[in-house]
Amino acid sequence: xxxxxxxxxxxPDNPAHAAPITVNGVAAVCxxxxxxxxxxxxxxxxxxxxxxxxxxFARRGMMLPPYDTLATLKILEAVxxxxxxxxxxxxxxxxxxxxxxxxxxxxxxxxxxxxARGREWIWINGNHDPDGTVALPGSSADELHYAGLTFRHxxxxxxxxxxxxxxLHPSATVRRREKYMRRACFASDGRRLVMPAFGVTTGGLxxxxxxMRGLFDHQTLVAHMLGRDRxxxxxxxxxxx
Numbered sequence: 001x002x003x004x005x006x007x008x009x010x011x012p013d014n015p016a017h018a019a020p021i022t023v024n025g026v027a028a029v030c031x032x033x034x035x036x037x038x039x040x041x042x043x044x045x046x047x048x049x050x051x052x053x054x055x056x057f058a059r060r061g062m063m064l065p066p067y068d069t070l071a072t073l074k075i076l077e078a079v080x081x082x083x084x085x086x087x088x089x090x091x092x093x094x095x096x097x098x099x100x101x102x103x104x105x106x107x108x109x110x111x112x113x114x115x116a117r118g119r120e121w122i123w124i125n126g127n128h129d130p131d132g133t134v135a136l137p138g139s140s141a142d143e144l145h146y147a148g149l150t151f152r153h154x155x156x157x158x159x160x161x162x163x164x165x166x167x168l169h170p171s172a173t174v175r176r177r178e179k180y181m182r183r184a185c186f187a188s189d190g191r192r193l194v195m196p197a198f199g200v201t202t203g204g205l206x207x208x209x210x211x212m213r214g215l216f217d218h219q220t221l222v223a224h225m226l227g228r229d230r231x232x233x234x235x236x237x238x239x240x241x
Contacts, residue, residue, distance in 0.1 A: 017230030019186075021222075023193045024148050024162030030186045030224040030231050034198045035079040036164070041147055044083050046076065047091035047166030050128070050199035051108070052100035069104070071200045073111050080115050087119060089144065091166040091195060092126025092153025094133065102134040113137055126153040126167065157214050161191050168211055169197040171204030172223035173240040174232070180240070183232070186224040189216040196226060207236060 018037075019030040029037040036045040051069050080088065095101045113136075121138030125131070132140030143152035148162045155165035170187040173180060184196035184204050194215065197204065205211055207223055221236035 017227075019224045019231040019233050021186075021188060021193075021224070022190060023164060023188060024191060026147060026149055026162065028193070031079055031082070032226050032229055032231050033075055033079040033082070034184070034196050034226060035076075035083075036186065036193070036195060037083045037085065038149075042086040043089060044080065044085035044087070045089045045091060045151065045164060045195065046079070046198045047153075047195035048093045048126070048169060048197035048199055048202055049076070049090060050093055050096045050197070050202050052104055053096035053199065053201055055096075055100065055103065068199065068201045069108050072198065073108060073115075075200070076198070077111070077115060085119060087122065088116070088138075089122045089151050090124060091151060091164070092124045093128040093166065094123050094126065095129045096199075098129055098131055101129065101132075101136060109136065122151075124151060124153050155192065155194055155215055159192065163192040164195065165192070166195045166197070168194055168209075169202055169204040170194050170207055170212070170223070171196075172207050172225055172234065174225070174234055174238070175240060181225075183225040183227065185226060186231075187212075187216065188222060188224070189218075189220040191217070207239065 021028050027040050049072055053068050116137040122144060123133050123138055123140045125140055125142050150160055150163045152165050154167040155163060170185050171182060172185045173182040186196055187194045187207055218236050223234050223239060225232040
């Protein structure tokens, strides 16, 4: 919900206090808007957009604010403007349910088409949207192997080095100036990385949650936490339990 609160203030020319890291030896930049940029490959990675979540809930008789798709796409426009990548990879749960892509209004479809113009766009299938997208630019795949990296939706305990995944919506908590701060985060031990959820109405799982067990080496695990305009990188051992 924090991302929904400040999404309308996002400007692509804001200074990006990003965090440079490496994943399996590949240079990467964790951006405070929630995207991962791979400069040597000119690839931008995002995950768990959960587009049309409000509409999916409405179809089930549950009301959410109807602005989630617009707000998420506005942030996506900003991070694409910042890096102008050759390729965009969206790591699954691109839509909140299987029919969200087909039912998405045309003006949102046009926003995506404009962002995709002149670049390759790859939609990784997720558990919410396993059938791919409908009438949108780009291609769909269950996973992608490229340049020593594996891009997929769900992280696996026996995955190869260089896995970049989503699904778990990692978050972390620290104490700062006598206050507790909980934020979505990029979670990486240098061998693999789990992306924060990009959608503005997505929740999160703490890095100490059982679902994260066995994924990382806790001695080298760092939570790269999303702030309003910068990344806060905190070692796992210094996080609150």
